[in-house]
Amino acid sequence: MSRSGFIIAFFLIVFGCKKEEIPGTSSAATPYPFTTPVNLPAVEIPSNNPMTYEGIKLGKKLFYDKMLSGNNTLSCGSCHNQENGFTDNNKQFSFGINGEIGVRNSMPLFNLVYDRHFFWDGGASDLESQVAGPITNPIEMNQDIAELLQELNSHAEYPSLFKKAFGSLPITSNMVLKAIAQFERTMISSNSKFDKYMRNEVAFSEAEIRGMNLFNDMQKGDCNHCHMLGGTFTDYDFRNTGLDSVYADQGRFIITGLASDIGKFKTPSLRNIAVTAPYMHDGRFTTLTQCVEHYNTGFHYTQNLDPVLASSVKGRLNQNEISDIVAFLNTLTDTDFLNNPQFKKP
Template sequence: MKWSWILIIFFASVGCQRDVEFPEGKTVKDEIPDPTPHELRIPQGFGDYYRNPDNPLTLEGISLGKKLFHDPILSDGNRQSCASCHNQSKGFSDPRRVSPGAAPGAIGKRNAMALINLAWRREFFWDGRSFSLEHQALDPVSNPIEMNLPWPQAIQKLKAHEEYPLLFERAFGVQDFDSTHVVKAIAQFEKTLISADSKYDKYLRGEATLTDQERLGLDLFNSERADCFHCHNGVTFTDNSFRNNGLQSTVRDSGLGGVNGNPRDVAKFKVVTLRNIGFTAPYMHDGRFQTLEQVINFYSDSVNQQSPNIDPVMLKSNRENGSLNLTDEEKEALIAFLNTLNDSSFVEDEKFSNPFE
């Protein structure tokens, strides 16, 4: 009789244990390990990166983000993924001038920006309309000229998938996930896209030697003669500002001014990094230049000083009617130096590659 009561009490306690509710719908039976914290390896000279206290990096979150980044499940008709317009072999940019969308006939308005060293940036898109990587990732999924899938439908597809519910629970400890968890995972993966092993990086570390031509290009880059360093400075090769570099005489795209409503910011666009510049053609916000030669020729000879809100750097006294009048030798040296910023290991790294291939 005594053992009968013990067994009754034991089974009753086990039954109660299964019914104990934990935060976010978990139970004792379903308890899974906490996500594994992860710290980025900060390259020499980069300084600390921007951290989002609401989205700490974890191995599980990064892995989930990589899968979501490459999976077309987040698009209308499963036609495209983030990687469709951000190709790893192209420095996570798009070799097309503008990108087609998932919906038939949809086409973008600007060149897809390269995704490089994003953990050290605060504003995103050419016009700076997003203030974090998480916020940035919200837009393309539902955007009708990009992935064209309303977020409720995207979440429904993910929840019906055989793998994603468990992956979200492992990454965030939630069973009822939503769009905020999706963009957090993608942002975590994007923060790992660090490029800092180019020939120039090896030169700075004493592991490589620049040729005479590359050295001349470096000297020109950092001089008033070529005048590149004012905007593309530091180890990230961008000051993260927004500027009008004299591309257009009339405003066809309002850029930053179209976002913040400030007329002084009309026609200003993000200064992009020059890292992996040899992989990321075409160039400029509208993808108008297909080669580095065209870019150098523009800055040397074709800056339109009448462009609205043109940056003061483009009006300096060393420019005669917008021209630097660089010699052919100087132009070739600049291009040689810029190509030392290409990081082949980054565009070939399996850590970032498509997990579905």
């Protein structure tokens, strides 16, 4: 079953079989003031899951708790490691609880509050339903939700924490998803060297400046078309970048069934890109130079190749220009975020 299949199945279990009350926020919980992050656009928090300090704290505990997996060996944090921009420790594919291997590269987790589609194929459309994916996926955490709720409800600490955050008991799956989503929404990264440069706090080297200009230059890097410079560094669209002419993974097509979506994947942010190797949905590239080479000479002319690339000249970048672009990409690392104790494993 596809990941979205699992999500659908999960919601049938949650909402279909028994009528469950949608938890509100406990009136005793303290609202978390989500303010527009520096250098990022304004955003709205969904009104059906207001953020509270209690909810966020609980979400963090759950994010790092191995209890969430079927045999209590994996937490979300096992495949999403803070120092690597919350990707999986230089692994091409992640191992699930039974040592089974997935087929996609773990995605970075930050600035998720801006996303409207989750996973490489956009198979989940809000952060709350996204959480259900890895928990129930048999090659990831392979957890039976009823069993998890039983464990949580009979746990020494969890019931009181959930009560504080959501005001009612027993603990429901809805509350679990909401708490984790609240924590995820606090994970903001916008204090890289690039951000400091934009605020005139630091200077760029000549190579970094050249790289930034090439990134924007439509005749050269033309990266800006999809990974828009500044802000979140993504257009939030799905694009076919010509990685393959024969597809092992059909990407967005799996969700929409539209032939025009074959081989399209979510445009990832380029923030923290220097620490999230390997790259692309299947982790095929290990270095940033390889990524830039792909856009310069590597891409395949396929039917769905993005028009931006289809009109790009192969070999338009020389070796110096490639290394300048890489120098610029290296300015997007936000060490404050990667070391922020607020997100650290407890």
